[in-house]
Amino acid sequence: MALLVVYSCCLFLAQAAYATAFSEGNLEWCSHQCTCLNNYRTVDCARRMLDHVPSLSNLTVNLYLDNNRIERIAPETFQTLGNLMMLNMEKNAIRTAAASYFCSLQNLQILNLGSNKLEAFLIPDNLTADCKLPSLKQLILSNNRLSALPPNLPNFTPSLKLLNVSFNTIRSVSFNGSFSMLMSLRVLDLRGNQIHQIMADDFAGLKAIPLNTLSLSECGIVHIEPEAFHEMTELASLSLSRNLIGYNTLEAIFTAIGNDSQLVQLDLSEMFLQNVTASLLGMLKRLSILDIFESSVHYVEPGLFDLLPELESLNVGHNELHELENVGALKQLRWLNAEWNHLTELDLTDLDALQSIDVSGNQLKMLPGGWLGAKENLQLLNVSHNMITSIHPEAFAGLSLQQLDLSHNWLSTLNDTGLQRLRKLNLSHNRLSVITPQLFTNVADTLEDVDLSHNNISNFQQAPFKDFISLQELNLAYNRLGRALGEGLLCDIFSSMGHLQQVDLSANEIVQISAGQWQHLHHVNTVALSYNHIKRLGDASVIELTAVARLVMDYNDLSAVDVDVLDKMDYLEEADFGNNPFACTPCVALPFLRWLNHSTVRILGKADRQRYQCYMPPEFAGQYLLDYHPTIPDADCKPHRERHRSQLDWTMIAVAVAGVVVFIILVTVLFFYTQICQKIKSLHYRWQIRYREVSGVEFTNDPKV
Template identity: 25%
Template sequence: MMNFFSIIVIPAVYATFTAPTIYVKKTNEAEFTAISDMEYETCPTVLEIHNLKENSDILDMAFLEGLCKSVINIQRIRISGNFQGIGEGLFDHLLKLENFQATDMDSLTELSISSSNLKHLDFSRNHLEKVDIEFKDDLVHLNLSRNFLEVQNLYMNTMSHPLSLQLRTLDLSYNRLTKIDFFLSFWNLRNLLLNNNKIEHIKPGMLQKYPNLLVLNLARNKIHEMENGVFIGLTQLVNLDISHNNLNDINVQIINSLRSLEELNLEGNIIDNFKYNELEHDMEILKINENDTYLHGKKIDGEKLATFINVTRKIFVEVISDLFLRSKSENIKLICYPTMKSPTILHITTLMVATIATDSFGKRHDFEFTAIGERDYHHCPTALEIENTKTDEFLDIEYLDGLCKNVVGVLRMRVSGNFYGIAESLFNKLPRLEDFQGNDMVNLTDVTIGTWNLKFLDLSRNNLEKVSIEFMDELMSLNLSRNQLTDDNVMMTSMRPPLSLKLRLLDLSNNKLTKLDTLYPFWNLKKFILNDNQITNIKPGILQRYPNLVTLNLSRNKLLNLPDGMFTGLIHLVNLDLSYNQLSDAKTKIINSLRSLEFLDMIGNDITEFEYEELDHHLEVLRINEQHTYIHGKRVAINKEPKKTTTSTEMSSPSFTYME
């Protein structure tokens, strides 16, 4: 059972507004989830808002002040959901705000802001078509990737001198830019990410605006020519990626002018006659095409490259193991490689993604990396990520064999993009695969698979209309949320008895389910997430299939009543969310039957009367309606209906590491 005392501590470090649930996370900071409509004298320093209201809101001071008082103390904000705009002067009023992240907002198409005191600003993965930003000195990272920005609708201005601007990373990847002539001068910029745009030409001297640039990514554009002088002034450039453009030749003298260059990627172009012997210095990695890859000046094949990777694995672990073991963080993700010349120096690269991780006891650390998909290696990496931007593909063992050999060694896999299907026997042929994540595949509508040795399976955020899964013993977590699944099209089978199945988490939220009758019994299930469906009724005895359930989320469905016996057998249930349904009676008798219950949320229903005295035991948190909210048995006042809810419980950390 979780203690509620942490929520009482007002000067909190991190809070997420959510409905329902208050929980304490075991980290090096005091972190908790606050009740969304409680009013505090002092806002938490970290605030996450996911707005699910049908009508889009403007995020401004009035909105924030409706959540908590003294908003000027907020240091980090993350928002998503139905926001159609950001108040133009918002950041000027939030004097302590350093980190602002706003993603996955389909309604956000236009933005006009000043960066004020911000250090980190992330507006990636929205539908932005027009952006006007005034830069102030303190901004260090700006991410506008994965939007719909075109040249004529991107405005950058500042009253500061270029040397005063502290911007280190500018990410404009995955937009519709055709040129970069209009960009401001950022003399301190280190990372410029422009991949996956429509850039055709870069004028000589244009990049002189960024004299301290270390990483420049121009991959997957439409560049057909590199003129002499295009990279003039980039004396510090270490990593240059111009792969997958339309180049048929490149003057070697252009590369020779980049004296600090350590990694160059030219593959995916039409360069047939590269004059390697005219290069004046050896690079760590030079990739010209499928047949020409050089490592420290020596041409290598796939087998030697695999050997190099194994060597760097050992060096990498030796270099940072002490730092890592002293870290209090549970996960550290780095995109880097240690140079063979100086193993203590780490550089960003596209060659591999290294993940160092510990389990909950801090005893395990694995080295994992993602190899470049279009090369042919003798040994696949243990963690493989694939984003297919080509025409529709079918994900099967033959497709994977085309990326790298010995795919049986893969432990973790993440796929996205243009895949229309997954082979039924795929996981059977990957005996070591434990973790599979397949998201954002709009053409994936039907899946029939067996879980085999998988422990974690995530097929959320697709367009799945039909799923057929045969469960094996090992699977612990299954996420099918945010699809188009209906009752008759979710088929779960197993040859194993329910007691042997290890499934702990089942997430079917944000689908189109109306009942639970057809779902498989999972006796070891701990967390069942069913919010944002269309469930109208749950027959008594159905939930007995999940006798070890600890958390049950049925919020935002269409439940009309709670029949007697509905929760029979749920003797371990601690957290129950029935908010935002169509209930008219709280039924204290049913609440009394749940002897382990600590958190109950029924707000957003049609319950007008509640007799608290009829309860047999006090709950940590009980929310019935605006007039009846109790904490540790004491009734508290609520001022207004919450403006947002979320099932998210964490702020995500950046998925890449920058060179400073």
Template identity: 25%
Template sequence: MSRYKGIKSKIVHSDLNPVFHLQTKECDAKELSPHLIKLARRSGQLNLSGRGLGTAPEKIWEINDLDEAEIRLLDVKLDRDSDGDRWWEHEPLHHLDLSSNSLTKISSKIQNLSTLTTLNLQDNGLESLPCEIGNLQSLTKLNVNYNKLTDIPNEFFQLRELKSLAISHNFLESLSSDGIGDLIMLENLEVSHNKLTVVPPGVGFLTRLKQLSMSHNDISDLPPDIGNLRVLQVLDLSYNKLTTLPPLGELRKLEMLYLQHNLLSSTPDLVGCACLKEAHFSDNSIKDVQPEVLENLPHLKVLNLRDNKLDALPDEVSSLRALIRLDLANNTLTTLPSSLGLLPHLQALQVEGNPLRGVRNDIIRCGTVRLLRYLRERWQSEGNTIEGEDEHGPLPGGAPDQSANGFPDRYNMLRGGKILSLANKSLATVPAEVFEEAKAVDVYSVDVSRNIISEVPSGLFSLGQTLKELNLASNRLTAIPSSLGLSCPNLTFLDLQKNFIETLPEELSSLNSLRELIIAFNKMKSIPSCVKDLPSLEILIARDNQITDVDLTILNGPKFLATLDLSNNDIHVVPPELGLLEKLRCLELSGNPFRVPRHSVLSKGTPAILSYLRDRIPH
């Protein structure tokens, strides 16, 4: 017994260093070491993210000034080789990151950091912001996502230089109608995952706004002033309680529209939104789609209408010539318009969950290609004639006006909107002089799809930085030259589907503006590694390849990935961590040999799939 008592005595009286201990102000202050202060004064940037801080070290608020001890240690020598702290080289703090800590308040002394341009307070426990934050007149970017804010002080709206404001995942019930309109330089506003019930009319004064995200709130009405946002590109009002919407035709620059999970009974008036590329209306109560809306969306690529009450789809759907994805699953459709088969770029057509009478179930189960072929055949059997047809089906419309040598001249390219269209002409190559003509009129879009080209024409690279859209689909390409990424750095759209490509060169990672990459129907066995370094990528269509695994190290790279199509590949395992891609709004995995998730989960749509995957992550 005495032996055990001795051991117990040693345990009780020994100097333990517990794993869990109370974080005091003194401990917090030590996180801001002299070395960090020195680096911050040299670079103007201070990063204290993820250090478990309960309070912000007081020294932060005085970091631009020297205290008495520091003055005594000043190195006033003019020797360039000296390693001392030369005060004349100090950079005032302009970037402060206090994210991912346990801060509950911010000192009013923050007003001392008048040179701040970027302030990151994300992922803390802040319940309020100090009024003095309004004195940071140089601030251009503020992130207070994932906190406990219930309101914003009126002084906050004095930040007239603010360009990016992120206050999602808080408890805000309202925004000052007058105040929000004073942030006239704002370009990006994120207030998702709050408790807002209305959109303040003052938002209409934010005429520089490009992105507006107000999803996951309780908003039931949208003010007509929303039409004043003439340069708005992304509007996210998903997961709200909207029943009607004002006409959105004045949003002429709008490219992405997210309205899923609302209470809409009809699609909004989008006549005038000629730049719209994606429209998401799933999980509403929409009964019909206005034909005039479909006729005025020439660049629409994604239309999601699943989980609504549609009983018919107008023939005008054939006007959506750029459409790539159409989701009509889980509606009350009894028939499909034959004109759907005329859409030349349609790759994914979801119709399961509808009481279709005119299409056999075995045709639907065979997938999009078989279904479109059936619709084209039905279109022809109805006595319609089609002027152009290739192995991918008949194509409506005639060839564009051309010059005597068979290629469009400058006049026709200008008249066509600075677009060089050479699709479906049985071309094996394109002469360099054609691209020289295109360069002379600043052509931004080139379409050489549905030809027999085996190598990317070298003359294409002469378009350089003006080229933004490139369609090389349905050719005989086996490789993409590495020079494409270097010669045409401003590409936003690249379509390489239906070729014989096995991989993509690493040099394509230099395409920093690329938003949409289509590599479907090729011979790829893995997701190209260059995808990891495409910061602007939003849409990746990689269906119908030979991909064997879902590489999350690659897919975690693009931070804005919203659409991912990996259907009809050879994927045996779906990693649960795929459910953590928070921007993902459309995920297609059908047609792979994995056992989980089961088809019953896949048929419920992307939110259900992502939720299922997250629930399978080991804790």
């Protein structure tokens, strides 16, 4: 029994010693220049200014050496790292690499040597069996100086799936028969090279393998022989963007591919294609993604869409289209981008699968009723940067949009949209002056982000923001709400926005925000009041913002920052008071300067001399505020403050006394006026009686008198 206890104790101590030996803080196993994680399986030596590869444990599986200054790899560098599976050495200064450097890495799966200065990747003809990387799946040699593909690559990496040699100086491609050994190769990236011509037999070695993705964009290609891609039966994604290939050449290429093409994704962006016709692309019947972005397209043949029944994504943005007809034939279309063309109308009624529509930057003047149909799947609609002046009440009927962008149009009024689950609404840069409650009838409880900036709104009537229980961001910048906020006319505007986190009231001609405007914003953390005319923090009632963490008040009329207000804002983390006319007088600037020295609040742009400088008095104009060091003792400022406070108190007393005196005078005048009027009435009455008596004696005709 005692032996068993001793054995258990020894085993426990051995395990503890093993764990200690492999702890992250033990420098015996981890270089002090790196960070070791997961029991030394992951070693992070990135961004350490290294000029060599440090000594590492043979337990290393993932090694990060990127963003350093390594210029060469010694043949013995990785000999002890037999368990390495991922090696990242991108963004160094390596000039030469050879297969012999990596022979010991039999388990390596990913090798990244991108963004170096490699001029060659040497693989000898007589490569031995023990100097191959049978497990390597990804080889990244992008952004180097290679002038040719690595020779004998199939012998060195027989299981390669991805080869990235983009953005080198390769002038010609010749995939000879040896590349037919790469039966696992699926992705070949040749972007950004200098391949001006592609001959029919350049891809001969690739036609026997199931290559799936081929990128030839940005290569300056002017000519491709029609048979170049013929018999590449598994090719699903082809990118030819940013080249100078003519229409006739492209037509011949796709005709040679034939109706049996497996192409699912085709990128013809940033080329010069004036027309997109059925004879150009009609044979690619399995296309799912077609990208013709910014290709100077003037005309898309309507009949083309009848030949592409499986198209799900169409990008014809930034072209010269005046019309886009027969889009309704694309029954599977889910993403449509037709931004920045010259479209005046667009019929999308039959596209029930649509999820995202972008027709911004066109010439739409109105949105008619039913132009979208009843699309339950549509989530995003962008019709910004058009000339829309009116929207039919049924324009969005039956939709379940989550994002609607109507910004940069000519809308002056907008009523109920009929939407029910909207989360983000952008109405900025319009001509709205009135926001009616009907606008938010069905979406008040779902809206999370509302942008009404850059309009002409001066007031809100009938509480349009009622029951906004989900709203988190409200942008009202560049309107005319200053007078309403100063007079307390918007006390109820935030009453139901208990979850609001960001509010922007910049450029609203605000001089003062009366007390009580912020009282319902218990969770707001960011308030922007830039480009207004606020002279003191107290004038903006910011002390009511009990949870605010970021306060932006640059470009106002602040001559000083009231630190008494800032000290009461317990959660304030960032503030911006730049570009204000600061007064550099001792008793005005001294409290704020002292506050800056001890406060943990981060002042945005504090080091920018142009943003924080003195404006007055004239002798300090242009001086950096933090360079102003008043020598006046604080005791000398106390009488100034007391005198100011005393003057303020006497002023208030004088005003109160004057009010009492005026009141007494008014009461006295009223009293005397009442008494005198009574006496005058009495005298007048007596005079009338006497007059009647006298006149009765003198003028009676009674003979008895």
